Amino acid sequence: MELGQHISQRYNAELEDIRNKVMTMGGLVEKQTSEAIKALLDRDGELANEVASSDDVINQMEVDIDEECTRVIALRQPTAGDLRLVIAVVKVITDLERIGDEAAKIAHYAKKLAKKETVTGMHAELSHLSxxxxxxxxxxLDAFARLDSEQAIKILSQDIKLHKEFNVISRLSITHMMEDQRNIKQALQVNWCARSLERIGAHSQNLCEYVIYLVNGKDIRHTNLEHVRRKYFPEV
Amino acid sequence: MTEAMTHNIENRDEFNVEINGTVGKPLIDDPKFTTRNVDVHYGDKQAIFGVDLDVGKNEVLAMIGPSGCGKSTYLRCLNRMNDTIPICKVTGDFKLDGEDIYAKNQDPVLLRSRVGIVFQKPNPFPKSIYDNVAYGARLHGLTSNRAELDDLVEKSLIRAGLFKEVKDDLHKPGTGLSGGQQQRLCIARTIAVDPEVILMDEPTSALDPIATALIEELMIELSGKYTIAIVTHSMQQAARVSSRTAYFHMGKLVEVNDTDSVFTNPEHQLTENYITGRFG
Structure with a gap:
């Protein structure tokens, strides 16, 4: 799939610009998430504070890219691969913005958890999930950048692993709550962090679905993954 | 299409991509028109290469492609308009409801009353609005008295969406109407003889957006009663009005598919390159 080569150089530049902005937004979201996780695992209250209050840039990027996509639709009436790119971008940035929100939530709980003693075992499990x-x-993000739908389908297959890791933390939190009522608040906060991490995983998988739509022109949402893999990606 | 135009296209490197057959669904279950192995030559120059294509009953089939790709030439084969060009040689099977339209006993004039055509430039006769619409009916003796003819003219003008605008001026010259009205007058003239198929060769390229929108609405309405094949340079128009789209490239039929899939996920790289405004 090629982005360039339009007769109109300006149209090339517009689509390239949209894609670059999405990559930049992806980079910011990735940094935000990684710092939120670092703050959580290192019990770094200061870093957590920073992350919790810095998703304005990401929010603004979502609005800007949305606007640019609207303009391209109105002025260029994109078709085929170009149309799928614009539609995919509109969806991708919504998920990226939500990932940013989840990272901010993790940072918010990381601030609280940093002040308390670690709950035994939780730290290691959160580290695995993270x-x-x-x-x-x-x-x-890499699959989106390289328009690699095979990598996208591989990431979608990690669904079971993701839920398994999340369930481990849930069970552990429940055990801690049952052992000692004083742990409840902290265990809940850990559980909410795990929940946010799981949501980030789910949003990342949505990105993969858009990559497959963009590259292969197939909307695979709400369909059986095994079926999709057999039909469109027999090699993977 | 002139020879010079064909020549031009062939000289452009980005168009020199090998095409092996047609992808998609050129043939359908319940066709109005079936065409097989269509070759067209202008003198020594071949303009169309082995096209197999069906036009379905009551569908709007859009034909798109760069200038000189053969789409208009193909369209004009469907009512033997190419017969009027001495150097043009058409071969292949053309069947309308299973009947060979190039058979020796086929009267081209009668055929053209069954398969009407609307051209790029509105071409009303230098006669009154009434006489323009009544022309075909008089020629083919479709009505037996004045009252019937009046009725036919009115109905045709209503169906072409023009009656309200001209009902008090039926005896004024057709050439005095605006471009968009003239084109609707030509459509009224075409449907007055109750054709089965209407061919349209870039019917709105000389019209403003409002007149274009009116004609497009009309096409969609008419498709309930007639089979329509349209050649257009406006891809948005093809996307808006047609249910199937055929992409021609250098005389070959590259892809035919549902319009939705052609414009969202075309099968052939050349189709994608053309509709997205790329070459390569």
């Missing part, structure tokens, strides 16, 4: 989420997010 690693998985970060790699899913990075790989999804």
């Amino acid at each position: 690693q998985l989420i970060m790699s899913m997010l990075q790989d999804s």
